[in-house]
Amino acid sequence: MNSEVRLFTAIFVALFALSSCNKENFTERLEVDNTRITQEITDESVNAFRFPGDGTGSVYVMDNDPGSNNVLVFNRRPNGTLNGPLKVATHGQGSGGGLGSQGSIVSDGEYVYACNAGSNTISVLRIVGKTLKFVDKTSSHGTMPISIAVHDNLIYVLNAGGTGNISGFKLGLGGLNHIPFSDQALSSSAAGPAQISFNTAGDQLVVTEKATNMITTYAVDGSGKAGAGTSYPSAGLTPFGFEFSPAGDLIVSEAFGGNENASTVSSYSLGAGGTVDLIDGPEATNQTAACWVVVTSNGEFAYASNTGSNSVTGYRIDDDGDLHLLNADGVTGVTGDGPIDMDMSPNSTFLYVLNARDNSISVLSRRYNGQLFPVQTITDLPDAVVGMAVE
Numbered sequence: 001m002n003s004e005v006r007l008f009t010a011i012f013v014a015l016f017a018l019s020s021c022n023k024e025n026f027t028e029r030l031e032v033d034n035t036r037i038t039q040e041i042t043d044e045s046v047n048a049f050r051f052p053g054d055g056t057g058s059v060y061v062m063d064n065d066p067g068s069n070n071v072l073v074f075n076r077r078p079n080g081t082l083n084g085p086l087k088v089a090t091h092g093q094g095s096g097g098g099l100g101s102q103g104s105i106v107s108d109g110e111y112v113y114a115c116n117a118g119s120n121t122i123s124v125l126r127i128v129g130k131t132l133k134f135v136d137k138t139s140s141h142g143t144m145p146i147s148i149a150v151h152d153n154l155i156y157v158l159n160a161g162g163t164g165n166i167s168g169f170k171l172g173l174g175g176l177n178h179i180p181f182s183d184q185a186l187s188s189s190a191a192g193p194a195q196i197s198f199n200t201a202g203d204q205l206v207v208t209e210k211a212t213n214m215i216t217t218y219a220v221d222g223s224g225k226a227g228a229g230t231s232y233p234s235a236g237l238t239p240f241g242f243e244f245s246p247a248g249d250l251i252v253s254e255a256f257g258g259n260e261n262a263s264t265v266s267s268y269s270l271g272a273g274g275t276v277d278l279i280d281g282p283e284a285t286n287q288t289a290a291c292w293v294v295v296t297s298n299g300e301f302a303y304a305s306n307t308g309s310n311s312v313t314g315y316r317i318d319d320d321g322d323l324h325l326l327n328a329d330g331v332t333g334v335t336g337d338g339p340i341d342m343d344m345s346p347n348s349t350f351l352y353v354l355n356a357r358d359n360s361i362s363v364l365s366r367r368y369n370g371q372l373f374p375v376q377t378i379t380d381l382p383d384a385v386v387g388m389a390v391e
Contacts, residue, residue, distance in 0.1 A: 021100055021194070021210075021240050021255050021291030021307055021340070057345065057391045058130060059352050061361070062105050063087070064094030064384040066118045071105065074378070075130050076390070080350035080363055081376045088132040090123035092116025096384050098356065100210075101146035101160070102195040102241035102292050102341065105387035108150045111135070111171070112389060115145040115157070122148060122157050122169075124176055127391065136175025141167035141183055147195045151202035154224045156182075158196035158207060163189035166196060166207065166218065168226055179224050187231040188212050194240045194291075200248050204274050208239040208252060215239055215252065217274035230274055235266040236282035241293040241304070244270075249321040253290040253304045254282055263290035265304050265313070267321045279321040285313040286330035292341055296348035301370045303332065305339040305353055312339065312353065314370045326370050333372025336360040341388035350375065354388045 059074040059082055069092045072085035095117035104115045112125045112132055122140050125132040142159025149156045155169040155176065168182030186193055192211030198220075199206065205218040205226055213234045218226040236254025243251055249267050256262040266281025288308030295302045295317070302315045302323065314332030315323040326332050338357030344350065344366075351372060353362040361378040 021238075021258070021289055058127070059361070060105055060107060060112055060387070060389040060391075061341070061354060061381070061385050062090070062094065062114055062387045063382040064096060064099075064117070064386045065382070066094050066096035066384075069094035069114070069116050069118065071112060071114055071125065071132055072381075072385070073131055074361075076345065079375075080345065080365060082361070082363065082378055086131055088125060089134065090114045090116055090125070091134060091137045092121040092123055093118035094384060094386075095144070098340075099146045099160075099386050100194065101158070103147035103149065103197065104341070105389045106148050106150055107389040107391050109391060113148045113150060113155060114387070115140070115148060117144050117146060120145065120159075120161075122155075122176070124155075124171060138169065138176045138178070141165070141178060146193070149196045149198050149205060151198040154198075154202065154220070156196055156198075156205055156226065158193050160193050164191050164193055166205065166226060168224055170224060182225045184218055184226050184229055187214050187216050187229060195242060197242065197244070199250075199270055200244050200246070204270060206242065206250065206270070208234075208242055210238050210240060210255070213237055213239060215268070215276050217270070217276060219274050232276035235268075235278050236264040240291045243293050243295045243302070245295045245302070245317060245321070246297070246299040247321065249279060249317070250276070251293055251295055251302045251317070251323075253293045255289050255291050258289045258308060260288050260308070261286055263287055263304070263306060265290060265293070265302065265315060265323060267317070267323055269321065280323050283315065283323045283325065284330070285325075286328075287311055287313055292339075294342055294344050294351065296344065296366070297346065298348065301326075301348075301366070303342070303351065303372075305335065305342050306330070307338055307340055307356070310335050310337055310339060312342070312351070312364070312372060314372065316370060332370065333364045334374065335362040335364075336377060341386065343388045343390040345390055352388055352390055354385065359383055359385060
């Protein structure tokens with residue numbers, strides 16, 4: 001990692017520690033080299049409440065090594081448990097610390113896309129069975145890439161360094177090709193961005209900004225080029241992670257600066273012109289530092305990981321997009337220490353949560369009522385590990 005990125009990382013963490021959704025805000029560095037798998041309940045117990053349509057797949061995280069960033073590939077069994085990992089190089093460099101973002105590694109089922117925050121590049125790797133094959137690496141057209149959005153062959157990256165920006169690419173036979181004039185600024189030179197993602201139609205991009213408390217949208221034209229952003233105030237403070245429901249509703253966590261038991265989640269509609277209109281919220285999690293968000297594939301439930309409370313809060317999403325807390329205390333599931341990135345299996349049977357403070361992955365099973373139960377814990381991950389993508 002070069003000196004410019006080191007300097008920015010130090011400044012960034014200092015300025016945005018209030019978000020309390022960065023690994024560094026919860027973790028002292030540990031020196032761990034190998035991975036141990038501990039199964040907490042038996043396969044038979046898991047199978048007792050398996051959902052139909054379970055299958056095998058993979059779970060991807062990054063070691064974020066400043067010397068050589070790697071994707072760690074875990075094999076996912078039908079009962080949700082993991083084994084591995086395999087290590088596949090991104091041919092870029094990690095930051096060596098927390099990114100304070102959602103979507104630093106994403107998958108579209110055919111490719112995996114990874115941020116190399118320490119070398120200002122992004123990588124694409126093809127999914128080949130139970131492993132990955134490196135395809136291409138290119139400049140992120142900014143400093144410190146932290147989040148990636150994918151829709152068909154369009155890829156946009158969110159850069160948090162310097163004044164911050166977004167930049168677009170197309171994936172072709174030759175790899176990643178930058179889209180001319182696709183680079184766009186954030187709402188402020190000190191926005192503290194957290195995530196970028198496409199809407200379900202792929203014609204709008206959304207970025208959450210922690211420091212400005214804004215949600216910024218960008219229209220994407222037929223050529224894939226994003227226009228200038230338009231910003232809308234967040235319903236709660238420190239908007240962070242988000243995901244679109246199948247109905248197109250935008251579900252966003254609000255960390256409220258990491259204040260104890262103050263976090264919330266809100267739902268919004270996204271208009272055809274990129275307007276952001278509140279549907280419901282802020283709805284309390286009654287937990288601390290809600291940062292990462294996932295929505296089930298059927299759109300019935302949303303979950304937020306609470307980095308300061310070692311828990312996951314669940315909500316039922318009704319037909320109008322309103323949010324209904326599943327548990328009065330906000331504890332729908334219990335995780336390891338310092339939960340950050342998370343993702344669900346394709347049919348939303350299992351939730352995989354990366355824990356920053358104890359360098360582990362919690363595997364949780366979802367029941368039909370939305371409640372979460374422990375299945376397995378993967379321990380002894382590398383200290384700087386970030387990101388979570390599940391196939």
